Amino acid sequence: MIVVGGEALVDLVPVMADDGAPALRPALGGGPFNAAIAAARLGARTGFLSRISTDGFGDSLVARLRAEGVDLGLLQRGDELTTLAVADTSDPGAVQYGFYVDGTADRLITDPGALPDEVRAVVFGTVSMVLEPGASVYDAVLAREAAAGRVTVVDPNIRAALVDDPAAYRARFAERLAHTTIVKASIDDIAWLTDRPEASTFDDVAPTLLAWVDAGVEAVVVTLGGDGIAAITPAGVVRVPGVAAEVVDTIGAGDTVVGAVVARLDLEHDLTVAGIASMSADAWADVLGFAAKAAAVTVSRPGADPPRAAQM
Template sequence: MIIVGGEALVDLVPTVAGDGSAALRPALGGGPFNAAIAMARLGADTGFLSRISTDGFGNSLAARLRDEGVDLDLVQRGDELTTLAVTDTSDPGAVRYGFYVNGTADRLVADPGPLPDDVRAVVLGTLSMVLEPGASVYDAVLARESAAGRVTVVDPNIRAAVIDDPAAYRARFVERLAHTTIVKASIDDIAWLADVAEESTLDDVLPVVRSWIEAGAEAVVVTLGADGIAAVTSSGVVRSPGVKAEVVDTIGAGDTVLGALLARLHLEHELTVGGVRAMSSDAWADVLGFAVRAAAVTVSRPGADPPRITDL
């Protein structure tokens, strides 16, 4: 099983009502929530670790996960409100978010203790690695499960609006690398974490990525938008080009990449630390190509709607 830890929230997406007036349409989401659904839809045995509200939105989030076949044994429930994200889709290629997070349920997650024996990998990221006290809980999970020999994956998925102290967060991210097998990050994530120019290329950020590998990560998977994906390891760089798609919006595209990456590793390769370390260029090309195809389906649909295996 793959355990995905982090927030499940509600996106409020701008839309036009039947009378032509502006409205906000609620859509279930959150990076970890979307990634868990992508993994489950692509055939991976997936569980979710979080605290989900017992309000109406929270009940809908839990029901969606259950309906998608995601195991909820590690989900905690509480009467705190659900996190809300107001989505700005004015630029379909660069969706922006504003967050309402004070006292919400997901940031109050409790440490579940050592994970079950059948867990092969733990995936963490997005707001859950920023907002306290939950961020410290997930850090404890990351360190403990890494020490237990499990594959650990971190997707920083930077949301700068909720990071009050960028320098402290950047330092904390580097500390996490000692406990991380795979980092999945966009070019924009890497540029923000390295505090360099936003308009960067893969070549621009390669020295930063390689420093992350020296700090402990076995691989860094870099999403390049329409240009595809790259995997950087101590052995070199493997790239998979993008797949042409008519872009409706990019909501959930990176989460789909993460879900597809882990599902493919789990089902077709060896999802162990040693297995990731020993992956050949051909193996990485297979995994990246699968993730690119999955993301192309997601961006062709409105909202975070990752593909099922039959769609690919």
Template sequence: MIVVAGEALIDLVPDRPAAAGPAVDPALPALLPQRGGGPYNTAVALGRLGSPTAFCSRISTDGFGESLMAGLRDDGVDTALVQRGAEPTTLAVASIAPDGSAGYGFYVEGTADRLFELPEALPDSVTAVSFGTCSLVLEPGASAYEALLRREAARGVFTALDPNIRTGLIPDADAYRARFLGWLPHIGLLKLSLEDAAWLAGPGDPAAAVREWLAAGPAAVVLTHGGNGISVITRGGADCSVPGVRVDVVDTIGAGDTVNAALLHRLAAHQALTAEAVAKLDEAAWRDVLGFAARAAAVTCSRAGAQPPYAAEL
């Protein structure tokens, strides 16, 4: 079973211009609530692909929280590791650029997900744990997720990290970069967008930084290049890329999260959910894994909001 640890929230996504009226700005877009959060999307995507998956988080008992729980159950995600709280659900207001790329503003004060506490030992059936996004920034929950990462890595569980940088939530960039470096010895698979890599590298060269991060611990570093595809470098010497799959992009919400899920799902198919197995995968196997992830992400980009594909769609 793959466990995904991190936040669940509600994305408020622009739909279409609001109807004109005496008190309504006709240029103001309507905002539709959609289930989201990087880890939540990853868990849903894994469930839709058919991987046995559990979600480890803290979710509100409000109406949005109940909807988030229902979404997990609908796609076969185990919710036994979900903590509940009466605090409100985090909200993310999305803005969609003409090219479909998304930006976010967050409402996170006093919300349920950031009060996550370190759970008891995960079940022995767990083969991998995935981390990322806001959950590793917002305290006090961030420290609990970090403790979970270190604990599970220490007992030999394969770990994956997608930092999925949201700069508006990071008050001290240098402190976060230092913390990120501290996670690397405990990570089996590091996945980044080019934008994330450039931000984390700071004034340094992102390409050189990626090599340094690989040497610090991960068995492989996967880079997403937007519509231009996905690449990987590994400690075993593999260095390859696949092109993106061309689609009419509606928006990119959830695309990177879909890549996370597809990578873990396909690595499991190659019996490669260990750092040693990942490092030993050859380029042919990686092209299969990356190609699968690119196809899955393309489907997500072809429809509004974070709607990852089901296995039959691939």
């Protein structure tokens, strides 16, 4: 089983009401929530580790996970409110968010202890890796599961508005690398993490990715928008082109890549640290191409709506 840990929240997405007035439509989301659903829809047995509110939004989040076949054995519930994220979709290619997070349920998760033996990989990212006290809990799980020999995946998915101390967060991310098998990041994520706002291409960030590999990461997967996906892997640099799609919005595209990568590794390759270390360039091209195709489906429809296996 693949366990995805992190927040489940509600995106408030701008829409036009029937009377022509601006309105906000609630949409279930959160990077880890979306990644878990993507992996489950693509056929991987997937579990979710989080704390979700018992309010109406929380009930809807749990119902969606259950309907998608995500295992809820590690899920915690609390009477705190659900985190809200207000989406700014004025630029469909670069959605921005404002957050309401004070005292919300997902940041108050408690340590679940050692995960079940059936777990093959754990995935973390986004808001949950920033907000305390939950961030420290997820860091403890990340380190413990890495020490147990499981595949660990981190998607920083930077939300700069939530980071009070960028230098401290960058140092913390660097510490996580020693416990991480795969990093998935966008160019914007990497530019922020290295405090190099001018970085805009894969070539610009490649030296940073090599440093991450030297720090212990087996592979770094980099999303390039419409230009596809590239990765620095044990087999060298592997790059696949983007899949043509009419972009409706990009909400959930990166999360879909995370879910698709771990699902493909699990179902078609070898989702172990040793297996990932020994993958060929052709095998990585298969994984990245699958993820690019999945992301193209997601951006072609509104909201975070990853494809199912039959649509691939």
